[in-house]
Amino acid sequence: MKTYARFPDLFEELFYQALRIRLFEERIIALYPSDKIQSPVHLSIGQEAAAVGACRQLEPADLLFCSYRSHAYYLAKGGPMPAMMAELYGKVTGCGQGKAGSMHLAAPEVGLMGCSAVVASTIPHAVGAALAAKLQKQSRIIVAVFGDGATDEGVYHESLNFAALHKLPVIFLCENNGWAAYSPVAARHAYQLRKQAQVYGIPASAVEEGFCPLKVYKAFGRVVDQVRKTSSPCFIEVKTSRYREHVGIGDDFSSGIRQRAELEAWQAKDPLIQRQDLVAKYTPDIAAEIDAAVRYAEESPWPGPEELLKDVI
């Protein structure tokens, strides 16, 4: 990741990180019709602030477990951009050597411990890593990142219960974008997310302004402090909005599933849209970084036949 010697302030630093993610994903959109990226992509456009605000509070030793929608976390936690683009291209220089694609990013060197395309399936991993942290007296904390839809699954209940029972240093970070694919929350939840976490004795808070990385940063910081202090789990919900369709590069309007107004209200508050001054200021550098990542991906070789049966066991 390109680092600026000094951003004028934290807001701009966070803004920069969020913009970097957005421009990266917009580049995916631009590249997609070329068929160079043959991988289902679940874009985080509209949701970048959650990843940026949260990861800025984490130490390199802290661990993240995410879902298929994790471009933002990979970049925000410090995963190298060229290896990610190469992975999307299916190249052997990708972060998963071309075996992972968009849905299974990982960067253990910076604490991203895996992403899974099976909804909710990494939540217990975070709990288990936190158990290991506790037993080994590590000071790291572990974050499980998941969507509102993941909380439908029984394993979420099992994970909350276990984490609370054993007082594990894990943060449950729910990105509530209101939808699981094309099902709205109201069609799926008879429960309210924070109240549910609280039933397990897990302190729960929310960030309503999930468009603002600084707001997320602050709220997440309180949670991080609490977990470090108490060595017990916390839950935090970030209200957010997915601008694109569930998977792929389109939107949800043509289908009639969502109203444009729903998004527009959100976008009216999205700094990445409203602060065109900052967009203009930082875009050139970011674009250059992305260009370089694309070049790296384009120039990298495909995995050869010798890779096919490697690393199975």
Place this chain on the structure above:
Amino acid sequence: MKTYARFPDLFEELFYQALRIRLFEERIIALYPSDKIQSPVHLSIGQEAAAVGACRQLEPADLLFCSYRSHAYYLAKGGPMPAMMAELYGKVTGCGQGKAGSMHLAAPEVGLMGCSAVVASTIPHAVGAALAAKLQKQSRIIVAVFGDGATDEGVYHESLNFAALHKLPVIFLCENNGWAAYSPVAARHAYQLRKQAQVYGIPASAVEEGFCPLKVYKAFGRVVDQVRKTSSPCFIEVKTSRYREHVGIGDDFSSGIRQRAELEAWQAKDPLIQRQDLVAKYTPDIAAEIDAAVRYAEESPWPGPEELLKDVI
């Protein structure tokens, strides 16, 4: 089931039903060393009042789904005793033709729709049957019976959520005996049962005096009324006490797992122990009924080879 023309009052009727279950299970204990019953048994001794009080509130058309610990529900809902004893003996005249054993009792003719030895696995069945009742505009209600341990499982969360979401006429009846095999509730639950159900908007109540069939009857009656009126789910917890060990005919004292005092406090309030007058009054008839069931089981044939591959598909 032998019916008395008229019990002097409801308490005695319920007492009779509870005693009938206890004596039946005590007969199992007596028979067990003979090796005639080659089937793991999970006895309800100490917990009979829950089944008796609940089932007395149900119509024949109402459906029950239970666990491996369901001798009491089979009898309380009106399942024929001889077919049950024959099943324990593994005879072809058993309610499951000798394929079911103690853990898989069923009596669809009186609404017992199946028992499973996989903890929590019949809870969603009750929800599904309630969905079918709703869609077909049946007036019946459905009851899921399970232990405190079953609520550990993710599928319980999924079931509560679905039932609440679709407003299904289902009662979640949790027999809280404080133990899942040899794990106490405190080692397994970071949550409180009723609060958890309430998170899904499900009204939740409890019967503290689970030793008393009349108390259970009354509390369960309120729940039944509510479900019939609102066609929405309810949760009820019956506090209870398992006198015997988790599986088999022994107890938990020798192992040091449980203190005798824990049980004795409960037994001091158990009408089946305290009301020896009523025990004496009804035992002879019940014993005769059990004798007949044992005779039936003893005299019935084993399933023959032609049964082995029958009813697979």
Place this chain on the structure above:
Amino acid sequence: MTSPTNSDVLTYREAVHQTMRAALRDNPRTIIIGQGVDDHKGIFGSTAGLLKEFGGERVMDTPLAEEGVTGIALGAALNGLYPIQTHIRADFILLAMNQLINLAAKYKYMFGGRFQVPMLIRVVIGRSWGQGAQHSQSFQSLFAHVPGLVVIMPSSPQTILESYPYVIRQHPGPVIAFEHRLMYDLKFHMSELRVGHSPLTSFRIRAGKHVTIVATSIMVMEAVRAAEHLARHSDIDCEIIDLHCVSHPDQELILASLAKTGKLLVADTSWKAYGVCAEVCRLVAERAPGLLQAPVVTLGMQPAPCPTAKSLEDLFYPNLRDLTDALAALVKGRRDHGIRLPDEKSMADVYKKFKGPF
């Protein structure tokens, strides 16, 4: 549903959709239940429009809760409904194994025949375009191992129109149907529907003299293409058996074919070990190994999780070329058989055309 005539052309998607619509129309107690069955994508179009026609109580979206929803479907079946449950990817059915194997498969037997749980579970196998390790699996063998379950793998609109209405109307227990995503968009020619006997069996779909191909799902289509190629470019005449009901294959059909050809190739959509390839070998090894004039050849996924890079994915799945080559080598008895193989272009109209994202 009227019986299509020879000239009819139908996509796999249309065939599934027809049967779904007919199931809802013909029986008010049928419901379709699964994530996304009611959305505009409608499980790749197979349930499109049904919400509007039949309402949300019968075309029911669900939370993400595979174990719970499968149990709910089973409970609904016990109380009079006919549930059709969907899994948009076979991979997710791993979350429902307990309900399917410990409960649904046993509900009849375990209670001495007192219950029946008729239900259809539709499961879509993903493939290609970077679906990756968790969106590409094909778990027929996990279920076919277990008595009490019927597992089918429709290879064409034809087999869908024959099987689904039969299963839905007449079969007393749970049936798991593995559909193949890559066939959804493809047009197939229809023949007269084979009626008058249960479609829960296997079908000989091409007569031939030199080799017996036993195939499942999309590999049946590939087998037909390979057979046609070989007929054009060699004197090799392939007999093809669509295994179809992988839990209850027609053993006599396979043995009779093998008695004629003496050579057997098995092509399946999953891994070979403990899969369809193994099971067909068991049948032959137990009943008539003497019929084999050469070792059995099997084709399936490579023994690894599915990689996403196209260069690896292309190696991971057996393609038309591999299949044709294997057949030629098997019949000719040598690897350098000299027979022309299909080129890239001849494969391009199937899996190479598929574009994601899902």
Place this chain on the structure above:
Amino acid sequence: MTSPTNSDVLTYREAVHQTMRAALRDNPRTIIIGQGVDDHKGIFGSTAGLLKEFGGERVMDTPLAEEGVTGIALGAALNGLYPIQTHIRADFILLAMNQLINLAAKYKYMFGGRFQVPMLIRVVIGRSWGQGAQHSQSFQSLFAHVPGLVVIMPSSPQTILESYPYVIRQHPGPVIAFEHRLMYDLKFHMSELRVGHSPLTSFRIRAGKHVTIVATSIMVMEAVRAAEHLARHSDIDCEIIDLHCVSHPDQELILASLAKTGKLLVADTSWKAYGVCAEVCRLVAERAPGLLQAPVVTLGMQPAPCPTAKSLEDLFYPNLRDLTDALAALVKGRRDHGIRLPDEKSMADVYKKFKGPF
């Protein structure tokens, strides 16, 4: 753990217990996690006393939450622990299939080799005394089908003492071990431990001339008993291969044996279809069907859920008599082989002795 000498006698339970204790003692990062591992019954005694010695953080009881706990074990492995997870019945592992097959099996490959998830999952197969449909299953084939998993089926204390320490200390990925409840109480004679190579393979445990028996788990013991009976009462000389690592069997060992005997019997603890019986047949049919001088004979559970009545259970499982009879018929080439079969009493010291309740 010291290497036992020839004269040592050990129960299956003691062998598991020894390895569990050594695992905790030798590596402070090993934990045992599962329902009941800390109670007085200690998974049929295999973890008895370990809570007291190592504490509740390392011998950890759990809520009933198979999917969650398996994911937790996997996450713990990713962060440095070596988890040993237990399932007191194989049937319950169906609730953890997603974590095992979609995650654990793929964690290394799917991320391009960047992670390893070493862990041991111990699964106990139930049998006899009315365990019934949901406490008796033996799911090795469901896992052995899936690349990325190693599946073993220890047939004796010997194989436990050879495999478990090796797996725990050296194997980089998830291993699923199917233990057999009926062997727990049995005493076995020990031989010198076979060291110096990976025990994740198959073993020839008896040399013979007339027939090759490939067996798993308790069927290995039955095979030995059948072979000894036949040696006493006939001229039939059986060679026995303990398949042991059912996901990665030693193919050459089996083929070499078959080349010698020309006859093959496979005996497994599960259903035949899509199981070990099928997989061994695949190996032979693909590689050397010409070695077969007779059709392969297979023994497994009858194709039904497990019934509880003893009269049916006795038919459901192949017993020593069935096995001996099948071997004699196979070698002699006729059903009326005239060889004396074992009587009831000779079986009574194994499964007939088992008494529940669990």
